[in-house]
Each structure stands twice: as structure tokens, then as C-alpha cells.
Amino acid sequence: MAAEIIDGKALAADLRGKVADHVARLKAEHDLVPGLAVVLVGEDPASQVYVRSKGKMTLEVGMASFEHRLGADTEEGELLSLIARLNTDPKVHGILVQLPLPDHINEELVINAIDPSKDVDGFHILNVGLLGTGQKSMVPCTPLGCLMMLRQYHGSLSGLDAVVIGRSNIVGKPMAQLLLGDSCTVTIAHSRTRDLPGIVRRADIVVAAVGRPEMVTGDWIKPGATVIDVGINRVDAPERGEGKTRLVGDCEFDSCAAVAGAITPVPGGVGPMTIACLLANTVTACCRAHGIDEPDGLTA
Numbered sequence: 001m002a003a004e005i006i007d008g009k010a011l012a013a014d015l016r017g018k019v020a021d022h023v024a025r026l027k028a029e030h031d032l033v034p035g036l037a038v039v040l041v042g043e044d045p046a047s048q049v050y051v052r053s054k055g056k057m058t059l060e061v062g063m064a065s066f067e068h069r070l071g072a073d074t075e076e077g078e079l080l081s082l083i084a085r086l087n088t089d090p091k092v093h094g095i096l097v098q099l100p101l102p103d104h105i106n107e108e109l110v111i112n113a114i115d116p117s118k119d120v121d122g123f124h125i126l127n128v129g130l131l132g133t134g135q136k137s138m139v140p141c142t143p144l145g146c147l148m149m150l151r152q153y154h155g156s157l158s159g160l161d162a163v164v165i166g167r168s169n170i171v172g173k174p175m176a177q178l179l180l181g182d183s184c185t186v187t188i189a190h191s192r193t194r195d196l197p198g199i200v201r202r203a204d205i206v207v208a209a210v211g212r213p214e215m216v217t218g219d220w221i222k223p224g225a226t227v228i229d230v231g232i233n234r235v236d237a238p239e240r241g242e243g244k245t246r247l248v249g250d251c252e253f254d255s256c257a258a259v260a261g262a263i264t265p266v267p268g269g270v271g272p273m274t275i276a277c278l279l280a281n282t283v284t285a286c287c288r289a290h291g292i293d294e295p296d297g298l299t300a
Contacts (some may be wrong), residue, residue, distance in 0.1 A: 001073035002257055002258065002259070003039045003256070003257040003259075003260040003261055003262050003263045004153075004261065004262040004263075005262075005263065005264075005265055006099075006149050006152075006153055006214070006226075006228075006262050006263065006265075007268070007270050008145075008149065008264055008265075008268055008270055008271065008272045008273050009114035009272050011149060011152060011196040011276075011277070012145075012165070012272035012273045012276040013272075013276075015062055015148070015273070015276040015277070015280060015297075015298075016057065016060070016271065016279060017281075018278070018295070018297055018298065019144075019279045019280050019298065020027070020060075020061040020062055021285055022139040022283050022295045022298070023061055023062040023063055023283060024062060024178070025221045026258065026283070026287075026292070027062070027254055030290065030292060032286060032290060032292075033062075033064050033091075034063045034064070034093050034094070034282050034283050034285075034286035035063060035065075035066060035089075035091045035092045035093050035094070035195045035282075036054070036058050036063055036064070036065055036066070036092075036093070036094040036096065036120065036278070036279070036282045036285075037068065037086050037089075037092045037094065037096070038054055038055065038065070038066070038068070038096045038098060039068045039069050039070070039079070039082065039083070039086075039095070039096070039097045039098065040067070040068070040069050040072070040098045040104060040252075041071075041072065041074050041079060041097075041098070041101055041105065042072035042101070042102050043072055044100070045284055047098045047099075047100075048244075050098060050113075051067065051069075051098055053275060053276055055067055055258060055277065056094070057275055057276075058163040058281060058282075059252070059276050060288075061279055062142060063279065063282060063283075064091060064092075064208070066086075066259065067091060067115065068082060070082075072102050072201070073174065074102075074105075074192060076104065076105045076106060076109070076110075076134045079101075079110060080109070080110065080113050083095065083097070083110065083113045083114055087114065087115040087118065091287045092118065093118060093286040093289055094118055094120035094278075094281060094285050094286075095114050095119065095120065095281035096120055096121050096231060096278065097110055097111065097114070097121075101298075103278060107233070108267055111123045111124060111125075112124055112125055112127055113191075114143060115284075117138075117288060118136070118141035118252075118280040118285055119138050119179050119237045119287060120138060120141070120278055120282050120285055121138075121140060121141065121278075121281075122137065122139050122144075122174065123140065123169070123170070123282070124138070124140040124142070124189070127139075128169070128174070131174055131177050131178075132177055134181060136252045137175050138232075138281055138284075138285065139174065139178070139277075139299060139300050140170060140174045140208075141172050141174070141176060141274045141275075141281060142170065142175075142230060142270060142273075142277075143171055143174045143175040143178050143272070144178070144272030144277045144281075144299065144300055145270055145274050146175060146178075146207055146230065146270060147175075147178045147179070147182070147275070147300055148273065148275060149228060149269075149270070150182075150205060150226065150228065151182075151265065153226060153262050154226065155256050156170045156182075156207070157179065157183065157184050158182065158183040158184075158294035159183060159184070159185070159204050160185070160204040160205055161184070161185050161187075161204045162176075162179045162184040162185065162186050162187070162203060162204065162205040162206075162207065163186075163187045163188075163189055163199060163200050163202075163203035163206050163207070164176045164179070164186065164187070164188050164189065164204070164207045164209065165189050165190065165196070165200065165206070165208045165209060165210045165215075165216065165221070165250070166188075166190060166207075166208070166210040166211070166230070167188055167190045167207035167208050168209065171209040171230055172188060172190075172209050173188070175207050175209065176188050179205070179207075183229040185200060186206065187203070191210055191215075192209065193296065195283045197219065197220045200220045201218065201220055201222055203219070203222060203225055204221060204222065204226065205225065205226050205228070206220075206225055206226070206227045206228065206247065207228045207230060208223065208227065208228070208229050208230060208231055208251050208297065209230035209231065209250065209288050210250050211231060211250065212231070212233070212250055213231065213233035213235050213248050213250065214233075214248050214250070214251065214252040214253075215250050215251075216229075216251040216252065216256060217248055217252045217256065217289070218252065218254075218255030218256045218257075218258055218259045219255070219259075220256075220257040221260050222259075222263075223258050223259055223260075223291075224260070225259075225260050225261060226260065226262045226263070226279065227251055227262070227263040227264065228263075228264050228269075228270065229249035229250055229251045229253075229256075229263065229264050229265075229266050229269060229270065230249075230250065230270050231249040231250030231251070231266065232247060232249070232266060232267070232271060233247065233248050233249065233250070234246070234247055235247075235248055243278065246277050247266055247267050249264075249265075249266030249269075251263070251266075253266070259299060280298035280299065281298075283295065283297070284298055284299050
């Protein structure tokens, strides 16, 4: 039986609708407009697309959008000065510095210069520590989106066996922490794990975030398992014409979908949820900054 497709576009649209409702309530009841500042350094084409999309959706849900585009030769000190100004700007509740940064800028230094309460990416070392110890934090957007999709499909995740393939600070590690928080039994695997297919094959939940196109195949998947494919890889597609490409995930979709109980597509799965969770995190940050009860359903 073919797997159920977990429609990230539909779930993200629903989440954005909830965000818009909360934004309207903040305006009406507290005269507050949540504000998101996005900083782009350089001319990376993919980053430019992401920033445009984030800005558009920020405005669509009624929030304030502040975009700062800096040249690729921007000095580290200039970027840090901008972040310092945004940290103290009362109209800005969320700050996101688009990665990757140019090689001459220290990413860790920049990330940890952001006020942790405005760190809507959830990458600041303080937020990492809070998440790891089960305390209230800003939660990274992609893992948060994955968790919401899993909760939507399963309801309770308690007792399920989950394997996260990938150990990055952005997805793999925080994903494992979130699954632990929902009482899963969690294994973190990666490209050097011995008998990786055997490890994955026992999982009720597989989150693939290793960054290798179509690495996970259907014979790795336990029948009926839920597969969350975080990978976004562009590969050659000669069948579409010379020089054409297509997007694939870290899972070979057709073979995995033939075995899994549910699976996210690429594109149209995790990606839309990531941006929706960024907006949700900004609303959460605004509420926390002003001592307002956090809205349900927008965070872990």
C-alpha cells in the first residue's frame, strides 16, 4: 500500500493562518505588531530567494518586515554593529541572519551576538542549552516544523522508536532533543554509522537530514514507518533537457513511499513548514518580550 503523503504546504498554510490570527489579536488587544528583521550578506542566489519569500510571508500575516541587505565585502564588525542595533530596537522581536555567511565572517560569533530572546532561528548557544535541558527556548524552525508534522499525523509520539539521520547543529541534534521531549526512544545516526540501513530499519519514525541525495532507499524503511525527509538537493535532470535540474530529498521517494506508512515529499514537505515556524517563533518572541501568554500551537 502506498504511503500517505504528508502535505507540508497545507500544514504550513494552516500554521500561517494561526499566526495571522494571533498577530491580529496582538494588534487589537495590545497595540503590538511583531517585527522580524532578516539580514542578508552577499549575493548568494538561493539565500536571496529565501529572504524574498520570508519577507513576503511576514507581511502577509500582518507582521512588520525589516530587511537588511549587505554587500559580500561587508566587514564582520559592521555586521555585528547592525545586530547590536537590532537587539535594542523595540520594533524588532525576531532577528535572523541568513546563512551561509561569507568566509571572512565568523558565523558562530555572529549567531551568538544575537539577543537570545530574539534568536528566532534558535541557533544561539543559550537556546541550544535550554532546549537540551528541556527548558523554555527558541526552537530551530526546521526541527520544529518536523515535530509539528509528526504530531499532526501520529497524535502522541510517546514510546515510538525514532532514528534521526544527521548530526548537524541546525537539524539533527535539535530534532533529537525535540523527539526526546515527546518521549520517543531516539537514535542519532549519520553517514559513518555502522550498519546504517539496519539501524534505520527498526524505526517507527525516520527523519533524514544527512544532505545526500536519495541516500535512504525503500529497503531501509520499516513497513508502515513515518518518513520525514528534510533533504533539499538539486541534481541533474537530463530527461528535462540539457542543463536542467530537479529537487530531490535525502530519501529515494518512490521506493520509500512504497513501504512507509506516511512520507513527506520534496519539494512541498518540510520546506514550507520551516518558514511558517519562523513566523510562529517571531510571534512567540513578541509575546515573551511583553509578558503576554504565549499562543497555543505555535511552539514545542
